[in-house]
Amino acid sequence: DTGVSQDPRHKITKRGQNVTFRCDPISEHNRLYWYRQTLGQGPEFLTYFQNEAQLEKSRLLSDRFSAERPKGSFSTLEIQRTEQGDSAMYLCASSSGGQSDTQYFGPGTRLTVL
Amino acid sequence: AQSVTQLGSHVSVSEGALVLLRCNYSSSVPPYLFWYVQYPNQGLQLLLKYTTGATLVKGINGFEAEFKKSETSFHLTKPSAHMSDAAEYFCAVSPTTGGFKTIFGAGTRLFVKA
Numbered sequence: 001d002t003g004v005s006q007d008p009r010h011k012i013t014k015r016g017q018n019v020t021f022r023c024d025p026i027s028e029h030n031r032l033y034w035y036r037q038t039l040g041q042g043p044e045f046l047t048y049f050q051n052e053a054q055l056e057k058s059r060l061l062s063d064r065f066s067a068e069r070p071k072g073s074f075s076t077l078e079i080q081r082t083e084q085g086d087s088a089m090y091l092c093a094s095s096s097g098g099q100s101d102t103q104y105f106g107p108g109t110r111l112t113v114l
Numbered sequence: 115a116q117s118v119t120q121l122g123s124h125v126s127v128s129e130g131a132l133v134l135l136r137c138n139y140s141s142s143v144p145p146y147l148f149w150y151v152q153y154p155n156q157g158l159q160l161l162l163k164y165t166t167g168a169t170l171v172k173g174i175n176g177f178e179a180e181f182k183k184s185e186t187s188f189h190l191t192k193p194s195a196h197m198s199d200a201a202e203y204f205c206a207v208s209p210t211t212g213g214f215k216t217i218f219g220a221g222t223r224l225f226v227k228a
Contacts, residue, residue: 004157031214040123042204042218043158056215091157103216105150105157 002026004106006092012112013082020078021109025094032075033103034067035091036060043091049075082113116141116207120219128227133177133192135222137205140186145207147188148216149179152202161203164188175199200226 005024013019025032030051035043046065047057051072061067064082069075079086089110093103121136139145149161162173169181179190188205205219 033214033216035218040220042118042206042221045215045217048214056213058215093158102160102163103158105159107155107157 004092004094004104006090006106006109008109009107010110010112012114014114015082015084017082018078018080019082019111020076021090021092021111023075023077023092023094023106025074025092026096026104027073029094029096029104030072031095031097031101032069033093033095034075034077035093037089037091037108038087046077079111082111084113087111087113116145116209116217118205118207118217118219120203120205120222122222123220124223124225126225126227127195129197130194133190133195133199133224135190135203135205135224137179137188137190137219138186139188139205139207141207141209143210144181144183145209147179147181148206148208149173149177149188149190150204150206150218152204152221154201158204161190195224195226197226197228200224 007022033048034046037043049069064080067077089108091108093105095101095103117140119138147164150158152158162171164181172178177192202221204221208216
């Protein structure tokens, strides 16, 4: 069990560029979550997957955001045409299943949009 | 819709003093309740959770929390603060049925004075 990993840890981009983040969950975890955290706030739910199926999306996830988990293992979060308001920490978490299962968080990817 | 309110964005205690971090939730039915801790430059880590049964829940590092349905509260306590407890603490809720969307509070930063 190597924990949840995220890549890259930091990303600086110019407004209007596209960025993609990767999350590798704990192996055998079938549920994967994405959150966004801005300074002074708690994580805000973006979306989650049960295996490869995306089951719920927040209204925060505009049409510029897309997430995939093609084989039910790693996941990617893409932001198109980035805006300065997208600057935040993007967190990934995974869990093994069950209604009250514990989520294990990765270290996050910090995005700065100039 | 569920929501979480953490009273006090910053709490400062002396080493050895009682730690009390407050959390109130709003939900049409009692949800599952969680406390997470976030140390600088680290991912969120589960401290404890309430699902069913005993309303006093014990977690790691000497922390505990009590679910009070009548007060819709889930306050976190520790009898004696240690310098290593300095971190940000997040209260969170998730539904008992119909999805796995977790809602986090804004967080409380705990400072421990020597």
